[in-house]
Amino acid sequence: MQSNLKASVIISTYNQPEWLRLVLHSYSLQTIINFEIIVADDGSDERTKSVIDEFSANTELNVIHVWQEDDGFRKTKILNKAIMASNSHYLIFTDGDCIARKDFVATHLNLRRKTYALSGGYFKLNASISKTITAKDITQQNCFDDDWLISKGQSKTFKLNKLTKSKIKAKLLNKLTPTKATFDGMNVSCYKADILAVNGFDERMQYGAEDREVGERMMNNGIKFLQVRYSTICVHLFHERPYKNEAAMVLNNKIRKSTKQNKSRFTDFGITKK
Template identity: 80%
Template sequence: MCVKITIFEPMKTMDTSVIISTYNKPEWLALVLYSYSIQSVSNFEIIIADDGSDERTKKLIEHFSTQTKLKVIHVWQEDNGFQKTKILNKAIVASHSDYLIFTDGDCIAREDFVETHLSFRRKNCALSGGYFKLDESVSHKITKEVISKQNCFNKDWLIEQGQPRSFKFNKLTKSKNKAQLLNTLTPTKATFDGMNVSCYKADILAVNGFDERMQYGAEDREVGERMMNNGIKFLQVRYSTICVHLFHERPYKNEEILKKNNAIRKDTKQNKAQFTDFGITKK
């Protein structure tokens, strides 16, 4: 398999590495990358885990790297179906910091996203965030100007654009006290959700990263379950680390693959597995 790693800036010590997975959605990725260029902190690198996108994504990343002072690394592999677990493992290896934030190329980060992840990080813990999902019509109204003004995190602006009213708007709260209360009260279990999660690099390396047998469907949850089996506690921060999810279809969803993934997860749970032989290092 052909793997390419392109580094656009010299390396220095980073507070964190933001790993962004993507596949052939350059129009969404452009908005996501812009959201990281206006973060409240800047001592982090961006690693784009690219599961085989075409030249459009490569050109976008090359252009973005000339417009930002952030360190940008493009990790690419050939397109051979859904292989997100494999490219994420390669991105982990390519990272240069001891703390990792995982997200997707269709999740726009609020300006305090990285800073908040760093402020909540704790030894022997991982942070489990959430996301606010935008309707299709609203997603297409998001521009760099909208992100710059942070309107895509503004309840009133979103409602004006047609986003239905919902309790889920609480996921966009700016109140730290309210966020902490909701983090405590939410019945949602803290898990490894690849759209918004962070952990120490050593903790995910200790379980050998993602299980590369897994394709779409809870492949991120499974690595989190091994981490839990290995003593890592997941902390709920879904109302604190804020991002909005742009709409997209999921043509890669497959029932047979889901059954296979569920069988792997079942084995992980029953055997309290802490390590996979099908991860970063292989027997």
């Protein structure tokens, strides 16, 4: 383990190389550089590998591409592999469609606390901006600026507060928000030891709150979740979700119900198997 490595940013992706290109670019702009990137790739084709290779060749950051064969939705399995490939004590989880503000990693690290996980959120860009956003817009941090977004057709709503630059305002809104602090995979961080203690993600789970369940086991194991949705800022590229299906939700809800009723702290279907 590198002595100065403070965090591992785990980015999940599947066959969206142009989104990933923009997201990786946002990590080249971070205010600190003592972190690594783990791309958790659930079976993407060569286009994604090319994007990662190009980025790796042009950054000082350590970039690890963890890939598995495409065999349906197996995000929980590739995330467990990414956890095991990480080289730091602190993990930041996000998705390949979430562009990070330049203080994203530093803020997660500044707010981390022992026996806590940090629960962030995202600001949803509209379809038009998502289709036209460029690396230059990210470099200039335009996509985190209220006025620029509104000028490009983004609706002017209270949700723009999710992009606040004021630490005082962010702290107040984090306290006031009725949104529960949970493990949401697009913006959450925790100590590696705390997620290993519950055996990582349950690999039986399909799409739909599969990340929430590992957080519920962590809570059962004494980890508290801290609300930081107005502090750790990322913007989400708009897209449809054709992979949502009812059968997967039924299965996931059944597993989560069992976790809650039994106050489960460990899964037998995680990083280590029975």
